[in-house]
Amino acid sequence: MVATNGGGCNAPGYQQRRGVYLYGDAGDGWVPTRRVWTQHTYHVTGTTSAGNVPAKEADNWTTPGLNNYRQNVQGEGVFNAPDLTVELSIGLGFCADQLELIATVRNEGALGVPAGVAVDFYQGQDATGTLLLSTVTATALLPGGSEKVKLLIQAPPVDMPADYFVEVDHASQGNGDVAECNEANNTDLTTSAACPAPG
Structure with missing residues (x-):
């Protein structure tokens, strides 16, 4: 201006x-x-x-x-803007000792975002659970781009599966640092996760 x-x-x-x-x-x-x-x-x-x-x-x-x-x-x-989304999946490649939490962060909007988008992992069903890790994306996410953010954790007992929650851009604290066209799709939840029983 x-x-x-x-x-x-x-x-x-x-x-x-x-x-x-x-x-x-x-x-x-x-x-x-x-x-x-x-x-x-x-x-x-x-x-x-x-x-x-x-x-x-x-x-x-x-x-x-x-x-x-x-x-x-x-x-x-x-109305071009970024649209950050996240999908949480569980990797079993380190069982029976560890689970791998894999957050796939995508930009489904029309503008890119720089590296440094906040990614927070929790044990529980939302951001009131136990915070496991706060980290950030490492690369810029152009429209259609994605990045996998991974976290290895101690696997819960087979008979006591746990819930895990992830959010991007501090979704639970408001609209976050990135102005998006949709602020309501920045979280994901996986329930009853555990390593398979031996045998």
């Missing part, structure tokens, strides 16, 4: 600055919009996305999809 102030400022302690200052969201949480629009009366029909001024400006309120003073135009992909 470029902000201009050609008229000066009367705020106490204000000092003039020279140059062009660009502003953005370090967390990349701003909705993408058209790159150029005019400050004058805060509507988009006074200039094109290339910065050209039309010979005759169309009335904002008669232009289809507008009638929206003080609002930009997003164009294509306005």
Whole structure:
């Protein structure tokens, strides 16, 4: 975002600055919009996305999809966002001593996410259970991408199978760090897991 102030400022302690200052969201949480629009009366029909001024400006309120003073135009992909999902499976390759918890983290959305998405494993049926491990993804997840996050744990007794729960992006604490198009699919549960009985 470029902000201009050609008229000066009367705020106490204000000092003039020279140059062009660009502003953005370090967390990349701003909705993408058209790159150029005019400050004058805060509507988009006074200039094109290339910065050209039309010979005759169309009335904002008669232009289809507008009638929206003080609002930009997003164009294509306005609702593009990541959509993190997770699937929990149990690996038996280390039985009879250990179970392998395998969380497959997928991005089923339209935008990628960087590495570092939180993945939390619990023993129990939800995030109120015993926390086994808090870790993060190691790679960026582009749309359609996935990563397996694994945890080896002591296997429960054969006659006392256990439940295991996984969540991504701190789902139990709210909407998490990643702004997603669907925040309701960030957990999975596997019940009655144990190594097979010998024989």
